[in-house]
Structure formats: C-alpha cells, structure tokens
Amino acid sequence: MKNKLLFSTIFAIMATIFIFASPGTTKASMLEMEAQGPEVTALQQELIQMGYLHTNATGYYGPATTQAVRQFQSDFGLIVDGAAGMQTDHRMNEVTSVAKAVYGEARGESFEGQIGVAAVILNRLESAEFPNEVNGVIQQQNAFTAVADGQYNMTPDQTAYEAVKQAWKGYDPSYGSMYYYNPEEVTSDWIWTRTPNLSIGQHVFAS
Secondary structure: OOHHHHHHHHHHHHHHHHHHHOOOOOHHHOEOOOOEOHHHHHHHHHHHHHOOOOOOOOOEOOHHHHHHHHHHHHHOOOOOOOOEOHHHHHHHHHHHHHHHHHHHHHOOOOHHHHHHHHHHHHHHHHOOOOOOOHHHHHHOOOOOHHHHHOHHHOOOOHHHHHHHHHHHOOOOOOOOOOEEEOOOOOOOHHHHHOOEEEEEOOEEEEO
16 A cells, blocks of 8 residues: 555544544444434445445435445545444545546546556655645646536546546556646646656546
C-alpha cells in the first residue's frame, strides 16, 4: 500500500479511537449489523452506486449490507469487519472523490484510460510536490479541467469506481505518470515541458 494511503488509513483509525473514547459520543458514527435508519439508507445507496450492494436500499443493516461493506474494506485496504465506522466512511469519501474526477475527466475513454487517470491522482498523492490528501490533490487550483468546468459534480458510474479500485490496488497503466493531457486541447505551453510516457486513447500521460 502506498505510503500516503497508509497514512490516511492510520489517521482514520486514530480518529475513530479518539471519537469513540470521548464522553457523550453516540453510536451513530458506527453502523453495523441490525442498525436501522436514514444513515443506513445513505450507506446502502453509496454501496449500490459503487457496485457493492445488489439489493434496494432498505434502511436495515442486514447480511447483504455487511457483506458489501466487507468487500469494500477488502478492496481498499481496510480492516475487514463488516461495520461501517469512521475509517470506512473516510475511505468511501476518498474513493468517491477520485471516481468523480475520473468520470468528469475520462468517461469517454477506455477502461484502461480511466484507470490511468485514477493512477495519476494516486501518484500525485504519493509525491511531495502535491497535497497529501485526496481532496487536496483533486481540488488543487487548475489541476483538473473537470473541477474547473463543473463536470466533477456529475455522478460517477460503476466503471469509474471500478477504475479507481484497480488503481488503488496498484495497477498503473500510466507507468508512474504525474500528468496527463489531451494534445488537441492544451491551453498552457507548460505541459510540453513534461516528459511523455505513453498515450492511452486521447490522453498523453507524462512525468
């Protein structure tokens, strides 16, 4: 697991320990088997969108939801316990943020090309030249066209989520690239100073 992703996981675990050890904290922050209510419904809707839950959102945390959470935790390097606490919630938010960027930037590209875009985001997360958390990388000024033009706010499809999963597991068809661009739509000459690694679809991936 990449260093910053590992740090993110450790941070989330420590935050969970702190909050649950604090006086006055309710159990609403932890969803697990037999929980019910709107928070469970919201979780189920996210899992359905990501392709992990294949039933309707019922608002009841039963075996199907538990298994969906367990699979998500396994895929994204978390402790696999089937309970949706702060650590899982934090990781789900990170994954959704990357999926939104992938969908906004590359939904017309091949699956390989979409994985490449996700990999670039994770590669930046590992670099000291970029912010050290997912939203910081994505929201960095002028970093992604989709953020600037609002396409980032579109709802990602399951292909975008699957691309993020493959990149998170370590598959990097961009070969460590930190940048990508469409040579037909370049608006800054600066990008030409980057070293091209390869092209996937309409995007050139570069270091």
